[in-house]
Amino acid sequence: MPLTLAGPVHSDLTIKKSRFIGCVQAVAGRSEAQAIVAQLRIEHPGAAHVCWALLAGGQSAANDDGEPSGTAGRPMLEVLRRQDLDGVLATVVRYFGGVKLGAGGLVRAYTDAVAQALLGAGKIPIRQRVALRCAVPYAMEGMVRRELEKAQAVLDGVTHGDAVQFAFTVVEGDAAALVARLNKAGQGQLAWLEA
The missing domain is CATH 3.30.70.240 (Alpha-Beta Plaits)
Structure with a gap:
């Protein structure tokens, strides 16, 4: 049975001087998700990237926001899929610390930011x-x-x-x-x- 989240949960990781602020939260669909991402861009004007992944009502989307292709959004989406979640948006705001992480390091960082947030998340069954x-x-x-x-x-x-x-x-x-x-x-x- 698919699950959704009871409320928003955050994580905050620092990896090689870069800060990754993760959040997972329940959303109704793509338009709500895009509004949340737009608000994050306003709240974090100094952030290098605002990456996100969405699973909602059979729709999925992933956005790397300028990170190398496939290193942010898609790994975040896979974390959501493995947890059997639906109606959920994962976002990670990255403040660049001056040290490049490489493709593998980026995948791990974005995956960990979402996974850490999900550790503290209350999951509830979706009732059709x-x-x-x-x-x-x-x-x-x-x-x-x-x-x-x-x-x-x-x-x-x-x-x-x-x-x-x-x-x-x-x-x-x-x-x-x-x-x-x-x-x-x-x-x-x-x-x-x-x-």
């Missing part, structure tokens, strides 16, 4: 969610809201027209029980719509 939509008479709106809250469903939208339409997501393993409860409480007046 299912999107559902239903319509009910106005008199049943309160009942549906209570059932969704009880099932810890995430309400994406409510539309009031001829009937009240709910769009929501729920953890995949809880969906069947929620649908059964709503069908029973709806007494034939609840209609399921295409999500």
